[in-house]
Amino acid sequence: MRHAHIIGAGLAGLSTALALTDAGWGVTLYEAGPAAGGRCRSYFDRELGLTIDNGNHLLLSGNRAAFAYIAAIDAAAKFGGPTSALFPFVEIPTDERWAVRPNRGVIPWWILLPRMRVPGTQLVDYLALRGLVSRGGDTTVAAALRHGRLYRRLIEPLAIAALNTPPERALARLLGAVVRETLMQGGGACVPRFPREGLAPALIDPAVATLAARGASIHFSRRVAAMHIAGGRVVGLQTTGETVALGMDEAVVLAVPPWVATMLLPGLTAPDEFESILNIHFRLEADPGEAGFVGVVGGTAEWVFVKEGHVSVTISAANRMVDDPAETIAAAVWPDVCAALQVTGDMPPFRVVKERRATFAATALQEARRPSAHTALANLVLAGDWTATGLPATIEGAIRSGNRAAEILSHNAGQVVTPVAHGG
Numbered sequence: 001m002r003h004a005h006i007i008g009a010g011l012a013g014l015s016t017a018l019a020l021t022d023a024g025w026g027v028t029l030y031e032a033g034p035a036a037g038g039r040c041r042s043y044f045d046r047e048l049g050l051t052i053d054n055g056n057h058l059l060l061s062g063n064r065a066a067f068a069y070i071a072a073i074d075a076a077a078k079f080g081g082p083t084s085a086l087f088p089f090v091e092i093p094t095d096e097r098w099a100v101r102p103n104r105g106v107i108p109w110w111i112l113l114p115r116m117r118v119p120g121t122q123l124v125d126y127l128a129l130r131g132l133v134s135r136g137g138d139t140t141v142a143a144a145l146r147h148g149r150l151y152r153r154l155i156e157p158l159a160i161a162a163l164n165t166p167p168e169r170a171l172a173r174l175l176g177a178v179v180r181e182t183l184m185q186g187g188g189a190c191v192p193r194f195p196r197e198g199l200a201p202a203l204i205d206p207a208v209a210t211l212a213a214r215g216a217s218i219h220f221s222r223r224v225a226a227m228h229i230a231g232g233r234v235v236g237l238q239t240t241g242e243t244v245a246l247g248m249d250e251a252v253v254l255a256v257p258p259w260v261a262t263m264l265l266p267g268l269t270a271p272d273e274f275e276s277i278l279n280i281h282f283r284l285e286a287d288p289g290e291a292g293f294v295g296v297v298g299g300t301a302e303w304v305f306v307k308e309g310h311v312s313v314t315i316s317a318a319n320r321m322v323d324d325p326a327e328t329i330a331a332a333v334w335p336d337v338c339a340a341l342q343v344t345g346d347m348p349p350f351r352v353v354k355e356r357r358a359t360f361a362a363t364a365l366q367e368a369r370r371p372s373a374h375t376a377l378a379n380l381v382l383a384g385d386w387t388a389t390g391l392p393a394t395i396e397g398a399i400r401s402g403n404r405a406a407e408i409l410s411h412n413a414g415q416v417v418t419p420v421a422h423g424g
């Protein structure tokens, strides 16, 4: 049996650990924070008296690796959402409402029917999307597409959500990769899924429990401060309180954010420009209706999620407003919530969560800085949504990177491993 020391218990580290333990490896996880989850976490907010997520996370049914991970931790029942592809939208200036409902199969007959399309759009607008999928080079999303109603009412909101970067700077081919695996596969790959109770109970806690049951040893509040390198391999880890010496059959997976990875591994090139995401959580006493979400066009809010006891708003690519005071941000967003959900009333208690380095900026320059999982050191591999996955920084990308790290280690050890991405 081989042993891996995994630094970082976000989704990349957890998925590496699941794939390796499944293949019979021993695993030790070191997490700097008091809990696992990293950028995908839940916590109790005393002021709101509620457990909230750091930010709303949406998966699409076409996220194969993510749903294989969810199956592996037995958490499918923790997810809710519509039973078919359904994206409701409201345009704030006009109060116009519509829903995008791609049909299930691969042939997109829904775009032939005006009543199924985004209001005011033509068939030709949809056909132009094919170009996005085949875009190479450094073309941006904004330059790749005509700026008609389809762009403003569907593509721009989806691009900002998927890439967390203004479309004028965001790389078209990264959006193309998402579209290829979802929209181009038909509505069956576009069913939105979100955690019923929160991120931790749906994606994190069951993974930690599964790993513990498989004998993994998991250390919280254990930051790795340095890696000791000699003879072309990692020979030791300096953690809070102890030095861990590594034997010849022990490997290391660096599954930390890029700004930590470059500190622990000098000389590593990694993304160094980031975009913020704001989440504004409003406590709601009144029942705002069924859990779900609505896309907002032409407002400050971008997506409004209705949750247990609260309503939660996402604003992506938010560097432009991340330094504004929380009160200013909440006051700008509350009228959009009222319009989107057709509710009235004074602004209720709120919490603004500012994730300043939510993801790397999905620009051509940053894409060129994403490293492969392999390193020059014999027993060290990288994982994380910022490594060269071919996808933007997403749950799917993070989990695939973890599977890839496990595959590389197992291959090096002469083993065949079935990563969780292929299991479900």
Ligand SMILES: Cc1cc2nc3c(=O)[nH]c(=O)nc-3n(C[C@H](O)[C@H](O)[C@H](O)COP(=O)(O)OP(=O)(O)OC[C@H]3O[C@@H](n4cnc5c(N)ncnc54)[C@H](O)[C@@H]3O)c2cc1C
Pocket: 007, 008, 009, 010, 011, 012, 013, 030, 031, 032, 033, 036, 037, 038, 039, 040, 054, 055, 056, 057, 058, 059, 222, 223, 224, 225, 255, 256, 257, 260, 277, 278, 279, 355, 357, 358, 359, 383, 384, 385, 386, 393, 394, 395, 396, 398
């Ligand atoms: C607000 C927000 C909304 C998002 N919405 C979506 C969405 O709707 N859909 C989607 O697919 N994706 C979304 N994402 C992206 C998704 O959350 C990330 O891609 C994913 O969580 C990244 O996982 P990771 O393991 O690569 O990194 P991280 O989650 O950053 O994990 C790295 C871990 O390493 C730990 N660590 C750091 N330094 C050390 C050290 N020295 N020693 C030990 N441990 C250390 C950290 O504490 C952390 O737990 C969103 C992200 C944010 C922030």
